[in-house]
Amino acid sequence: MPSATLLGQALISGVLAGGMYGLLALGLSLSWGLLRLVNLSHFALAFLAAYLTYEMGTTYHIDPWWSVLVIVPAMFVIGLLQHWVFDRFKVNELASLLITFSFAVILEVAIQLYWTADYRRFETHYSTLSIKVGAFYIPVLELILCLVAGVLAWGTWLWLRKTYVGKALRASAEDAEIAAAYGVDHKKLAYLLSGLGAAYAGVAGTFIALIATLAPAQIWAWLGVVFAVVIIGRLGNPLGALFAGMLIGASESIAMAVLSPAWAPVVSFSVLIVLLLWDPDWS
Amino acid sequence: MSKGMGAWRRRTFLGGALAGMVAAPAVLRAAPPGKPVRVGGTLSLTGFLAQTAAIHKIAAEIMVEEINGRDGFLGRPIEYVLLDDQSKPDVARSLYEKLITVDKVDLIQGPYATAPILAAMGVAQRYGKIIIQSSMGIPKLQTYDMAFPATPFGPEPDKSYPNVILDAMATLSPAPKSMVVLTSKFPSAQFMAQGMRTEAEKRGVKVPLFLEYEAGNRDFGAIAARVKEANADFLWVGSLGLESNQILEALRKLDYRPKNSFHLYPAPGPLALSPDGNLVWSSTFLEPDEPFMSRPGMKRIAEHYKERATKANLPYPIIDAQAAGMAAQWQILEQGVNGAKSLEDKQIAAWLKKNVVTTVYGPTKFDGPYNHGAPAQLIRQVQNKEWKVVWPKDLAAPGVKLING
Amino acid sequence: MADLLTVQSLSAGYGRAVVLSDVTFALGEGQALAVLGRNGVGKTTLIDSLIGVTRRFAGSVRFSGKEIATLSPEARAQRGIGWVPQERNVFRSLSVEENLTAVARPGPWTADRVFGLFPRLAERRHHAGSALSGGEQQMLAIGRALATNPKLLLLDEPTEGLAPIIVQEVLAAIARLLREEGLAAIVVEQHARKILPITDRAVILERGRIVHESASAALLADATPLERLLGVTER
Ligand SMILES: Nc1ncnc2c1ncn2[C@@H]1O[C@H](COP(=O)(O)OP(=O)(O)OP(=O)(O)O)[C@@H](O)[C@H]1O
Ligand SMILES: [Mg+2]
Numbered sequence: 001m002p003s004a005t006l007l008g009q010a011l012i013s014g015v016l017a018g019g020m021y022g023l024l025a026l027g028l029s030l031s032w033g034l035l036r037l038v039n040l041s042h043f044a045l046a047f048l049a050a051y052l053t054y055e056m057g058t059t060y061h062i063d064p065w066w067s068v069l070v071i072v073p074a075m076f077v078i079g080l081l082q083h084w085v086f087d088r089f090k091v092n093e094l095a096s097l098l099i100t101f102s103f104a105v106i107l108e109v110a111i112q113l114y115w116t117a118d119y120r121r122f123e124t125h126y127s128t129l130s131i132k133v134g135a136f137y138i139p140v141l142e143l144i145l146c147l148v149a150g151v152l153a154w155g156t157w158l159w160l161r162k163t164y165v166g167k168a169l170r171a172s173a174e175d176a177e178i179a180a181a182y183g184v185d186h187k188k189l190a191y192l193l194s195g196l197g198a199a200y201a202g203v204a205g206t207f208i209a210l211i212a213t214l215a216p217a218q219i220w221a222w223l224g225v226v227f228a229v230v231i232i233g234r235l236g237n238p239l240g241a242l243f244a245g246m247l248i249g250a251s252e253s254i255a256m257a258v259l260s261p262a263w264a265p266v267v268s269f270s271v272l273i274v275l276l277l278w279d280p281d282w283s
Numbered sequence: 284m285s286k287g288m289g290a291w292r293r294r295t296f297l298g299g300a301l302a303g304m305v306a307a308p309a310v311l312r313a314a315p316p317g318k319p320v321r322v323g324g325t326l327s328l329t330g331f332l333a334q335t336a337a338i339h340k341i342a343a344e345i346m347v348e349e350i351n352g353r354d355g356f357l358g359r360p361i362e363y364v365l366l367d368d369q370s371k372p373d374v375a376r377s378l379y380e381k382l383i384t385v386d387k388v389d390l391i392q393g394p395y396a397t398a399p400i401l402a403a404m405g406v407a408q409r410y411g412k413i414i415i416q417s418s419m420g421i422p423k424l425q426t427y428d429m430a431f432p433a434t435p436f437g438p439e440p441d442k443s444y445p446n447v448i449l450d451a452m453a454t455l456s457p458a459p460k461s462m463v464v465l466t467s468k469f470p471s472a473q474f475m476a477q478g479m480r481t482e483a484e485k486r487g488v489k490v491p492l493f494l495e496y497e498a499g500n501r502d503f504g505a506i507a508a509r510v511k512e513a514n515a516d517f518l519w520v521g522s523l524g525l526e527s528n529q530i531l532e533a534l535r536k537l538d539y540r541p542k543n544s545f546h547l548y549p550a551p552g553p554l555a556l557s558p559d560g561n562l563v564w565s566s567t568f569l570e571p572d573e574p575f576m577s578r579p580g581m582k583r584i585a586e587h588y589k590e591r592a593t594k595a596n597l598p599y600p601i602i603d604a605q606a607a608g609m610a611a612q613w614q615i616l617e618q619g620v621n622g623a624k625s626l627e628d629k630q631i632a633a634w635l636k637k638n639v640v641t642t643v644y645g646p647t648k649f650d651g652p653y654n655h656g657a658p659a660q661l662i663r664q665v666q667n668k669e670w671k672v673v674w675p676k677d678l679a680a681p682g683v684k685l686i687n688g
Numbered sequence: 689m690a691d692l693l694t695v696q697s698l699s700a701g702y703g704r705a706v707v708l709s710d711v712t713f714a715l716g717e718g719q720a721l722a723v724l725g726r727n728g729v730g731k732t733t734l735i736d737s738l739i740g741v742t743r744r745f746a747g748s749v750r751f752s753g754k755e756i757a758t759l760s761p762e763a764r765a766q767r768g769i770g771w772v773p774q775e776r777n778v779f780r781s782l783s784v785e786e787n788l789t790a791v792a793r794p795g796p797w798t799a800d801r802v803f804g805l806f807p808r809l810a811e812r813r814h815h816a817g818s819a820l821s822g823g824e825q826q827m828l829a830i831g832r833a834l835a836t837n838p839k840l841l842l843l844d845e846p847t848e849g850l851a852p853i854i855v856q857e858v859l860a861a862i863a864r865l866l867r868e869e870g871l872a873a874i875v876v877e878q879h880a881r882k883i884l885p886i887t888d889r890a891v892i893l894e895r896g897r898i899v900h901e902s903a904s905a906a907l908l909a910d911a912t913p914l915e916r917l918l919g920v921t922e923r
Contacts (some may be wrong), residue, residue: 003512006509006512010504015506017501116595119598121536121553128559132538164790170779170782171791174780175763179791180762181765184764200881217330220331247501252502254505255503261494261500
């Protein structure tokens, strides 16, 4: 039986790792839930942002907390451009999968052309800092990531609940025709939301650059688990996405600590299936 | 000679370019005239193996130029027909099928990594083609009698290599009495990990923790916590690519550094340059040092490699066992064709089985089980951000010793 | 006085099917029009054509002096057309209050005023749209249209399928809107007797055409056209 220290530590690192799932799930969940667009290129955009963070950090020695101020708005604009394509070709849910898949592949190739297929690591002195709390170690960067993810998820949740734009988006997601007949300009809102989703990918990308080593094929590494997270967290629900991310991260981590690390990939989908069958009403 | 190892950043590399010009005469000599001999093959230019394929591609291109700079194959120039298998075995299978039946290449060269190799080997066997490969870590899977290994794993590396490691461990003081074996479930890593556990226990080194993780594992926090808790004297990791960096980083986040650790197939650049990489061990077959640099052709190939890899913007432009394996593949094919004086697959294969071939890995034979010769897998260690062969002692770089971490 | 709405020779339908033919009528500021007719004669199609979700074949629709026949539904709504659909179509995933605020536009009608009009809704303000009874959904649909602060309210069979007591409540609210607030409205109703007292004019549709137009009071006084065209007998 694993010790309490091991379990506690596994729980901490799992929840924190889940923060990244949640952060990546956030933008995906919004566009899927509220625009009915499944954006597979979300991960590629996050990696583009990560590579840009790396490039600005290593070539121009710009610290990530400065480069993020450029990258996130740039990502927002990319999100708008991407939405222009969706809008122009009247893309539906299924077609969006295909189009964004191609978009992701193109981005992967472009990244590989510019940065090569080789691994890129943005070494910073704080990338592996931890604070010690009792017997446990809390990695600082992951903690910051979780706080940022928390603020974004909470802020987005409030935005969707409390603002006119947020409520109009939700109304539109439920019934776009009826909402339009009440004067909701779904098109404008959809552009805004697509930009926002891409901007969130930009935020995730900055953290990916700091936490992970980059390689173009890594674009696909998070796909499965983040999709599970999006579905478990309920489409279009930002807080759900974050909590589901942490739930999956923690479950994976506990499974690795108690059973075998090889169980980790099974966990997210097992949790997904259990929740789909059980169908708790917590939305 | 290899001060360029710090090149984890992009930069121009004048030295390499100069070295390339010195070596130019051999390259620039006109290729022999005549209809080219076409040699087909795939590499994983895209997909999750793309990082290593970039290395192989450069090594192959250098070798093709070298061979054309000499006499080509039997006086005819050679041409490498290279396709992208996207890191997928099924794509590799159909591309080899296409190379042989549609493009009608004269000869083939093996792809990279066990799964694509197995796929290509099946096709080669069906059409009676000789196939040479350099990266199949499980020799017993190479059941085709015209398949040849370019890398000297030996027929049973899961038995021979753990003992090389245990020999090296025994020279440390105090000698490690326990080891954690942590491995990817990637078949060739898992195969070696199981051998490591068995051989360690045979020699009285306890294995209190044996952990397997899935290839593509994302979070190593919980694994690191288990490794830390087991707190063995030695950590053996059956890692591929970046996993070693991820594991060591995760351990550092828990403020734990294993005294000594071994890493099976890590990405060499990132591990050597990582702050966590200092003094870690890894497997190799050669490094760009003596005595290896004195092997025929090695110096020139290493210089070319450095020049091209720098130009291709690879962050770690130093030849290592990966690139050397591809070089050896071509050296074997060249010597086989010349020795047999034929482009016929059967005759080349027959000649190779009876003779000794000299590659960057030294004299190589194919007379044992699974066409393997004697094992020659070594241990290297990161010292001052460079990989140095440290074991066996007679192959260690001049003045370099295994350092206890 | 300039008319608020002028519909001129309008022909409209769905796909290739022409449902409305050559419909012409006008509505002044603060006026209420009853649209009567049997099932399937095109009443909803008329409302839909004003909203902008049908296909127009010919004719014009002028609202506040501007042609709107070519505008999108959202542009029409933004110009001041409020709609209470026959199917109610409340946003089921939004709370009662959110249903009102999601589409709100500035003006005298706030969510609180809607709650004043329908106290039942105030009690259920935090419930999801999907949790409402049919009557409450109808009230919410009316409230939601009011929250857009329209110049013209379109009500498509607002009492259809409701319990008699709720019908009374809804009709009372509509009466208040039309008579006390002076809101311009078009009300589609099967129960002519209920709606004529609170409207100014009435039209009767048959197979997509206006076959009768008069003051509502005239129809109340002489029910012959009702009996003839709707088969309504005095009750
Ligand atoms: N979306 C549609 N597509 C095609 N035809 C339609 C559509 N909606 C209605 N129709 C047809 O148009 C005609 C008029 O329908 P409409 O709904 O306008 O009648 P209505 O007077 O509102 O009837 P009810 O009293 O049943 O509500 C009917 O024949 C109907 O079948
Ligand atoms: Mg109708």
